Amino acid sequence: MEQLTTGAGDPVTVFAHGLAGDISGTRPLGSAVAGRRVFFQFRGHGRSDTPPGPWTFGDLATDLRGVADLAGATRALGVSMAAGALCRLLAETPDRFERVVFYLPAPLDGRRPRAAVRRLDRLLASVESGEAAMIADAVEPELPAAVRNTPVGWGYLRQRVEQLQRDGLAPELAGLWSAPAVPDESLLKAFRGRALVLGCRDDEIHPVSWAERLAALLDAELHIYDRPAVLWTNRADLRDRVSTFLNA
Known part of the structure; x- marks a missing residue:
């Protein structure tokens, strides 16, 4: 897996990008986060390997877990597709992270807009x-x-x-949503850490209803932005919310 590590010390936070994203797209989210920050590219993205498909969100969760375990990360942030991978990981091992952030979570049921x-x-x-x-x-x-x-x-x-x-971008990514990211959403209720969910109104790719649904499942803090393209329209507030939560 292609990776980039910045910062030093504890805690260690892993940052995971969305579909067709890359490390440069997640770095702004961690710019004010204390400790060591580990950014990586999922399979089929950047310079990471492209193993034979088809792939599932279970495979993406394996990618995320491998990077987090190697780095000793206790915190994680997932964007869109990566939020689904992070949910899958938590459904399998609810005690893996102490704090998690979900930014613009994608639907978990396999039905995409x-x-x-x-x-x-x-x-x-x-x-x-x-x-x-x-x-x-x-x-x-x-x-x-x-x-x-x-x-x-x-x-x-x-x-x-x-x-x-x-x-490039692996065509196998198109098949990810052939099955739900999390087969049983109720498994997420076993998570006992702290969670922050960040959604946005009028985002046709990331329905705000899924941010609200995920926050309810995880008993998470929830913030909904009013305008899409938050990294462009409200970057300072987004960075502050992420860092305030993860630095606590």
């Missing part, structure tokens, strides 16, 4: 084509409208396109 399916299909096709313009068109929806056609937006698109052209 139609917009999420379309976006993934388009992204995989664009990466397979290798054409920069096609990849940029597929990635642009990640940006809020106010940032598009600005120097900051162009810089982001350039970095994403270069990374996806260089490292």
